[in-house]
Amino acid sequence: MNKTNNLLEKLIASNNLYTRYMSILSLSDLPVFLIDTNGDILFEFIPSPHFCTYMCQESIGQVCTDYRCRLKPNAQDRFVCRHGLENILYPIMVQDEILGYVAGVQSYLQGNEYQKLMINVQSLEEAKGPELEFIAKSISSLKTVESNKIQIHEQLCGHIAKNISLDLSQSISHANLDVRLSIEREILEKKINDLEAKNMSLMVNPHFLFNTLNCIARIAYFEHSQTEELIYCLSDLLRYNLKQDNQLHTIGAEIDNMTKYLYIQKVRFKNRLVYDTDIPENIKSYRIPNMVIQPIVENAVIHGITPKRDGGKISIYAEIYKNEIVISIMDNGNGFPKDFLQNTQQLENKSGLGFWNTDKRLKQYYGEQYGLKIVKSDYSGSTVTITIPTQPIGRLTP
Incomplete structure (x- = not known):
């Protein structure tokens, strides 16, 4: 070169x-x-x-x-x-x-x-x-x-x-x-590098941030009633994503964060996006590394639902199977072909999906038998699961 x-x-x-x-x-x-x-x-x-x-x-x-x-x-x-x-x-x-x-x-x-x-x-x-x-x-x-x-x-x-x-x-x-x-850019880049070194957590996609701000600006012009709620949701979302005090957050907090993200996307896409969550109360108190659900949900929105003319639906649900908690993110989007699944790590930098990074973080916390799995992806949609143990290490102490 x-x-x-x-x-x-x-x-x-x-x-x-x-x-x-x-x-x-x-x-x-x-x-x-x-x-x-x-x-x-x-x-x-x-x-x-x-x-x-x-x-x-x-x-x-x-x-x-x-x-x-x-x-x-x-x-x-x-x-x-x-x-x-x-x-x-x-x-x-x-x-x-x-x-x-x-x-x-x-x-x-x-x-x-x-x-x-x-x-x-x-x-x-x-x-x-x-x-x-x-x-x-x-x-x-x-x-x-x-x-x-x-x-x-x-x-x-x-x-x-x-x-x-x-x-x-x-x-x-x-x-x-x-x-x-500029000096300001150098300082900012150093801070970002420091954060990445301390925690491999994924941050908010800048495309999503700017699209949301544009959406708020449009609503502020035409519909003053919904603007305040959108701003509060975006503020809560950014505040949560910047948390670096605890590496493990409750599943309930992660799902609440994802609900705010999907609400903002729902305002953007209107009836082209439908979503629901089903997380049993007894699962919400378990802990999980922060920001491991967002890249999967974000991928479902951007690469699964957005390309479809009529949009689609995203579902997040969880269950306990034996000694494991399985969180599933399912969409009825376009899916992706088999060769994509074999080159997830190679595509990491270009697609921004964060799959490989998310799987690596989960394995670091819980062991090689846990992590992320692409259960299904075809023309009818995709299903991606996150599996963690139910041992006390993943649960809040009383």
């Missing part, structure tokens, strides 16, 4: 790119991602559809061959892939050298949606392995957009590419990219 590619990866690692471009990303819901000159996906602003990720990519984390064969021109490129989807490429240029690309769209232009019917589902099943139902669902979820929306998306990608190019150009003139960081 050459020096310039190192700079691009260092920029991604040192900056919250989504937060920086959040205001313009809100203008479009089409895929936007950052790739290097080899076609490796370095960062996803807005993820690709399941069809492109699981049906077209030859390997996890790398764009399809239609993209890779176009990673040479010095100017932006717009093309139609073999399945009829519109795509764009904007080069990230520094000193006349291409360091990477901002790419995206992966949607049908209005009038070309008929090309969905021309996709050979049988050959995809033979080549990729997922069940026919999953392939069919991934095809049906591909978006169809008007030409002017693609033009707006092109401007958005071009703006991001130019700004990243400027950032990298400025960083080359310094011995170290960190010199450009």
